[in-house]
Amino acid sequence: MATATVETAVAARVKKVAVVLATGSYQREAPTTVLRLVEKLLQRGVDVNVWAFEEAVTLTNRDQIDHNEPGSLQKLLGEKHPNVGRFIDQMLRAGLHGAKLDWVSCILCVQERGVEKHQMGGAIVGTLGDLWKFVKAADRVIAIPTYR
Amino acid sequence: MARYLIVDSRDLTEYTGGRFIQKTAEQLQASGNQVTLFLIENGVIAARQGSQMSANLTALSQQGATVLADDISCSARGVLRLADGVTQASVDRLADLIVEGSDKVLWY
Numbered sequence: 679m680a681t682a683t684v685e686t687a688v689a690a691r692v693k694k695v696a697v698v699l700a701t702g703s704y705q706r707e708a709p710t711t712v713l714r715l716v717e718k719l720l721q722r723g724v725d726v727n728v729w730a731f732e733e734a735v736t737l738t739n740r741d742q743i744d745h746n747e748p749g750s751l752q753k754l755l756g757e758k759h760p761n762v763g764r765f766i767d768q769m770l771r772a773g774l775h776g777a778k779l780d781w782v783s784c785i786l787c788v789q790e791r792g793v794e795k796h797q798m799g800g801a802i803v804g805t806l807g808d809l810w811k812f813v814k815a816a817d818r819v820i821a822i823p824t825y826r
Numbered sequence: 827m828a829r830y831l832i833v834d835s836r837d838l839t840e841y842t843g844g845r846f847i848q849k850t851a852e853q854l855q856a857s858g859n860q861v862t863l864f865l866i867e868n869g870v871i872a873a874r875q876g877s878q879m880s881a882n883l884t885a886l887s888q889q890g891a892t893v894l895a896d897d898i899s900c901s902a903r904g905v906l907r908l909a910d911g912v913t914q915a916s917v918d919r920l921a922d923l924i925v926e927g928s929d930k931v932l933w934y
Contacts, residue, residue, distance in 0.1 A: 692925045707867045711835065711917075714898075718921035818924055818931050825836075 681713045695816060696816035698809070700824045702733025708822050709737055709762050716769060720777045727812040729804075731784035732824070737762050738783055740798035763798060770800035782808045829860045829878070834869035837893065838879050839922035844872075847934045848882055855891045862928065864920055866896040870905050871924075873912045880909030881922075887911025 690704050690817050697716070701708040730737060744758040766781060773779045780805035788794040797803060832851050838844035855861040863886065865873055872879035873895045887893045889912070894915040895908055908914060924931060 695924065708835065711867060714917045715921060715924075718917055719924065722921055722925050723920075793897055815933055818928075820833075820924075820933050822835075822933055 692724060692817040694818075695719055695726070695740045696812040696819045697726060698726045698819065698821040699730050699737075700732040700734045701760050701822065703739075703742070705733060706825060709734065709826075712822060713762065713765050713769065716779060720769065720772065720779060723777045725778045725780075727780045727782070727816065729782055729784070729809045729812055731787045731809075733787075733791075735783040735787040735797075736793060738766055738781060738798050738801035739763060739793045739796045741796050749791060767798055767800065770798075780812075782812075784809075796818050827858050827860060828929045829862070829927060830854050831862050831864065831866045831931045833866060833931065833933045835867040836934060837868040838872040838882075840868070843934065844880075847932075850932075851886055851891060852889065855886070855889045860909070861891040862894065862905050862923055863891060864894045864896070864915070864923065865909040866899050866917075866920070868903075870895045870899045870903060873900075873908050874905045875909050877909070880912070884909050884911040892933075896920070 689794070697712055697714055699708065703709065716728070719726050740763065742761040742763050744760055747755045747757060747759050769779050770781060781801045783797055783801055785794070785803050785805055788797065788803055794803060832847065834847055836844065836846065839851050851861050851863050871877070873883055874880060883893050894910045895905070895912050897916050900908070900914060
């Protein structure tokens, strides 16, 4: 009986999570929250697949430029205002030696926003078929709602 | 019985959906499920001690649900004192709940 309980517990452990995200840079806090969570899931050995669509495809625009913070605030905030894409890039690279993060940007959304040719290395331009496969393969699907 | 993890990232007073999500948590708990309500981003505003909405969160915890508030979201909004029944937690706890502590995850 005790063995069965342990087996159940092990079987219940989540190994793959799919995240569906539609919020872009500088809109809301959701991308930052997702990245905070993704980092912790990767640390736990959980593979994470992110499906980014609508404005979220701008998160992986490699041509984003860090702006200087106002001089009077640099002691508090640091010299530069970092963009979210920088952290995505770091996490995609971290996946090389541990749990894996795949980040797919919707092809229609990148084309509509003119960022198809600007996606950072590691971000994959994909289709709804990729979303379907992410959902099908996931132990948990987390859909982050957008504000309308 | 299922273990439900409800993540609330919106101010519960901002949209009418806030009432719905509280109702959902109450009903799931009352139906014999195990509910964890994790407040994050603007969701933590409702957990400020003395706020009108905080009474609902206290009542939910008295029903047996676990109500948690993200530490970084609280400090970013100056939410220093939490309502009775609400406990501060980190995003590590959220990750643990997703990986091993829930059967279903709802994100509002």
